[in-house]
Amino acid sequence: xxxxxxxxxxxxxxxxxxxxxxxxxxxxxxxxxxxxxxxxxxxxxxxxxxxxxxxxxxxxxxxxxxxxxxxxxxxxxxxxxxxxxxxxxxxxxxxxxxxxxxxxxxxxxxxxxxxxxxxxxxxxxxxxxxxxxxxxxxxxxxxxxxxxxxxxxxxxxxxxxxxxxxxxxxxxxxxxxxxxxxxxxxxxxxxxxxxxxxxxxxxxxxxxxxxxxxxx
Numbered sequence: 001x002x003x004x005x006x007x008x009x010x011x012x013x014x015x016x017x018x019x020x021x022x023x024x025x026x027x028x029x030x031x032x033x034x035x036x037x038x039x040x041x042x043x044x045x046x047x048x049x050x051x052x053x054x055x056x057x058x059x060x061x062x063x064x065x066x067x068x069x070x071x072x073x074x075x076x077x078x079x080x081x082x083x084x085x086x087x088x089x090x091x092x093x094x095x096x097x098x099x100x101x102x103x104x105x106x107x108x109x110x111x112x113x114x115x116x117x118x119x120x121x122x123x124x125x126x127x128x129x130x131x132x133x134x135x136x137x138x139x140x141x142x143x144x145x146x147x148x149x150x151x152x153x154x155x156x157x158x159x160x161x162x163x164x165x166x167x168x169x170x171x172x173x174x175x176x177x178x179x180x181x182x183x184x185x186x187x188x189x190x191x192x193x194x195x196x197x198x199x200x201x202x203x204x205x206x207x208x209x210x211x212x213x214x215x216x
Contacts, residue, residue, distance in 0.1 A: 002102050003083055003141045010075040011083065011143050013100065017069050020103030024076055025062040027099055033070015040065045061095040065103075074100050074143065079216060081143050082150040082208065084170070090137040092177070093144055093170035096216055102140030110135045144170055148211035160202035166213040173205015 002021060003011045013021050015035050028037060040063040066072055075081065076099055084091055092110060101107075110133055136142055144150075146169050153161050155175055162180065171177065180200040201207050 003100070003143055005081070005083060006073065008080050008149060009078055010073055011081050011100070012071055012073050013066070015066055015068050015070050015072060019067075021066040021072070021100055022063045022103060022107075023066055023074055023100035024098060025064045027074045027076040028064075028066075029073040029075050031070055031072040033068065035066060035068040035070040035072055038065045038067070039063075061098060063098075076145060077216070079145040079147060080149045080210070082146055082169070084142045084144060084172070084208070086136065086138060086140055086142065086172070088139055089172055090135050091142055091170055091172045092133050092135050092175075093142070095134045097144045097146070097169055098134065099143040099145050101136055101142040104140040105136045105138045105142070108135050108137070109133065144208065145216060146208070146210035146212075147214040147216060150208050150210055153207050153209060155201050155203060155205045155207060157204055160200050161207055162198040162200050163207060163209050164213055165199045166215055167209050167211075168199050169208040169210050171201055171205060171207040173203065175201050175203040175205040175207070177201050 002013050002015075002019075004013075006012055010029060015021060015033070022040060025039065079099075081099055086105065150169055153163070155161050155171075155173065165179065178200055180198050
């Protein structure tokens with residue numbers, strides 16, 4: 001893994017010749033060595049069509065390319081940082097949650113309806129996260145941001161996990177992701193529990209949940 005945790009809000013990354021790291025623009029906190037930071041007009045990996053897709057999907061968080069030889073510290077907005085090491089699988093994460101990822105990973109977007117059908121689409125509207133999400137595939141490390149820290153919940157077959165849509169950060173694995181509703185008459189008259197919607201993740205994988213309902 002290229003990233004090393006400094007504390008719960010900062011990471012460092014070793015930058016080696018011939019290798020690239022992508023990070024959210026403005027997230028560099030300090031560095032040593034011969035390192036360059038360039039705005040990434042392509043918005044990351046995946047080529048021109050992938051870039052167009054991300055912009056159409058509003059999943060085009062401004063990124064910069066980090067190259068050279070040295071060590072760089074990253075952090076953003078005082079948010080907690082959580083590291084995920086992918087080993088050939090895919091991480092599904094909201095674009096604004098991305099702090100940095102290794103250039104070895106392939107970046108693209110996914111239509112929410114692919115994993116949750118109609119309720120997957122509704123989920124995007126209810127949470128304000130839109131109809132698409134970012135996916136990173138391959139071998140490499142990803143640093144995601146969260147409010148209040150992250151816990152990893154295992155998703156096992158026939159044992160779905162339900163999380164608050166605003167507390168959801170990301171997930172990986174063979175997972176169906178959809179919004180479930182528990183709206184009752186009490187919710188209609190403003191006397192509900194405040195938990196009318198939950199995000200249901202079923203299948204096999206991991207969901208990353210932050211310790212807060214605050215959206216970044």
